[in-house]
């Protein structure tokens with residue numbers, strides 16, 4: 001592929017965030033976009049994620065982003081001309097104590113006020129939604145039927161192929177090694193394959209965003225956290241038709257249209273490193289949770305386990321916007337929910353950069369909120 | 383590789399996930415020319431046999447289409463467990 005040493009916009013990172021941002025910028029009419037990825041597309045967190053999509057959030061910003069993303073996901077096959085594997089079986093949230101019930105109820109009221117039709121359901125209803133559910137120790141359930149999941153690979157590749165059709169250039173195996181700044185304004189990047197001059201650079205490097213930011217002298221308070229996940233052999237549908245999730249119970253479980261059950265939980269001690277390691281302890285603990293909640297999973301076999309990185313921020317909400325270096329933008333810090341927010345995140349940043357009014361005002365997601373002490377902590381996270 | 387009787391043109395490379403040679407060639411042409419990327423977009427090699435039956439064929443096809451020597455085509459990452467293991471068996475392990 002011919003090397004382009006200049007571009008209108010350079011995007012660092014070929015995960016769902018970088019790729020969707022490239023697509024929406026191209027759709028807004030930006031002609032010359034180059035995306036660089038140090039490995040292969042989807043090789044980072046995106047290709048390792050649970051790919052759940054939900055609007056049941058605890059902060060107004062996440063609710064707004066979540067429902068806007070769902071609206072886009074529901075039209076995405078048509079928009080991109082390729083199936084993204086969307087499956088809307090809903091999310092069933094499980095509360096195990098009064099405090100959690102209260103938090104989730106407040107979340108529901110907030111969601112309802114924003115047009116998200118989540119509701120509280122009884123154990124009987126919960127069992128209609130998720131047959132065979134053994135959650136006698138739970139104190140309450142919440143459900144939103146439009147939630148669900150999509151295929152993270154197909155979604156990213158659908159965005160990528162559509163972006164390429166609009167003229168976006170994508171260089172794989174090309175790492176950004178430096179961000180060029182002059183007079184406090186970004187000028188382009190250095191890569192392992194050469195320099196690219198560009199008046200706008202967007203950092204979408206996921207868990208490595210802090211490293212790329214530092215290349216321009218910007219300190220992000222983000223950190224990488226390792227999370228493990230596993231998938232079973234495909235079995236007949238109906239084992240877990242919805243996404244079953246609990247924050248205090250520490251699990252998320254769902255069955256793919258394909259028949260495999262995918263599930264994960266937060267690691268003990270939250271290892272902060274960049275290693276995609278797997279442990280025996282995880283599959284053992286996860287299996288115990290599965291058998292307790294869904295006894296009929298006992299005879300199902302685990303096919304694969306792996307891990308990936310959450311790109312964490314102090315309030316579990318993303319960092320979107322320009323930095324102290326002019327025209328150096330960020331779209332990072334998506335912790336455990338960057339896949340589902342990607343369609344809207346890409347769209348609103350593209351609108352902002354091309355001088356339009358974004359569908360959602362995201363100014364509060366500026367990274368300087370942390371130094372100003374304006375954290376708004378998201379409660380609904382695993 | 384097998385040829386299905388109902389359609390002479392369909393050559394299945396991955397039987398577990400029913401991926402054809404035609405689909406593989408199409409995505410290699412779009413630039414998805416590594417085992418990892420083809421796996422991601424087509425699920426080739428992600429079925430019960432975990433690529434034991436098809437990875438060699440896939441690697442040869444990539445080599446053929448890209449003109450790279452087969453020694454430069456990287457195989458997929460191997461993910462544990464080595465053999466599928468029952469959830470019930472694992473759940474019984476260790477203390478409660």
Ligand SMILES: Cc1cc2nc3c(=O)[nH]c(=O)nc-3n(C[C@H](O)[C@H](O)[C@H](O)COP(=O)(O)OP(=O)(O)OC[C@H]3O[C@@H](n4cnc5c(N)ncnc54)[C@H](O)[C@@H]3O)c2cc1C
Nearest residue numbers: 013015017038044045046049050052176206308338339340
């Ligand atoms: C186990 C697990 C489960 C998850 N479950 C869900 C879920 O159910 N729902 C959900 O919405 N989200 C989930 N997530 C979170 C989700 O995966 C991420 O938020 C999302 O994928 C972030 O996308 P990204 O594009 O920012 O990051 P990535 O996909 O990591 O992409 C960043 C890319 O940047 C590249 N890069 C880094 N440095 C450089 C450099 N110097 N030069 C060039 N390229 C570089 C990396 O190689 C990488 O490919 C989960 C995550 C994990 C780990």
